[in-house]
Amino acid sequence: MTNLRAKAVQLLKDNQYKEAIAILKDLISYAERRVREGHEIGVDSWPYRSLASIYRKQGEYELEYKILERCLNNPRVNGATHEAFAKEASMRIERHRLLGPDGKGQCHSCKERLILEKNESGEWLCGKCRIRMKPWWKFW
Numbered sequence: 001m002t003n004l005r006a007k008a009v010q011l012l013k014d015n016q017y018k019e020a021i022a023i024l025k026d027l028i029s030y031a032e033r034r035v036r037e038g039h040e041i042g043v044d045s046w047p048y049r050s051l052a053s054i055y056r057k058q059g060e061y062e063l064e065y066k067i068l069e070r071c072l073n074n075p076r077v078n079g080a081t082h083e084a085f086a087k088e089a090s091m092r093i094e095r096h097r098l099l100g101p102d103g104k105g106q107c108h109s110c111k112e113r114l115i116l117e118k119n120e121s122g123e124w125l126c127g128k129c130r131i132r133m134k135p136w137w138k139f140w
Ligand SMILES: [Zn+2]
Pocket: 107, 108, 109, 110, 111, 112, 125, 126, 127, 128, 129, 130
């Protein structure tokens, strides 16, 4: 499985998405089976993360959404990256439900209709406004 992971990394680098998708799906099924059978306490978020980003690049938002949900439905191994991803995934799932697959809605700040992201105060903002309104301590 380590070899498969290395292969997936290479395919992603080479933009060979079709083959990468197949391997990532295998890695996910394998990891979930290991958890179900009690060999592991949780799944690594990496294959889910990679698969979700491919789907996003391809505009397959429905598939992206499903893979994010699938990740959150499994116990995760510990780690800051996995926690950060889980947070991001929850935001995207909420956005999908709230704004639909393309994630576009009216920005709370500039009122333009753009792809939004939720900030820490729970406001939905476009990319530009998110940077502009970032609290000062985030710049350090
Ligand atoms: Zn805005």
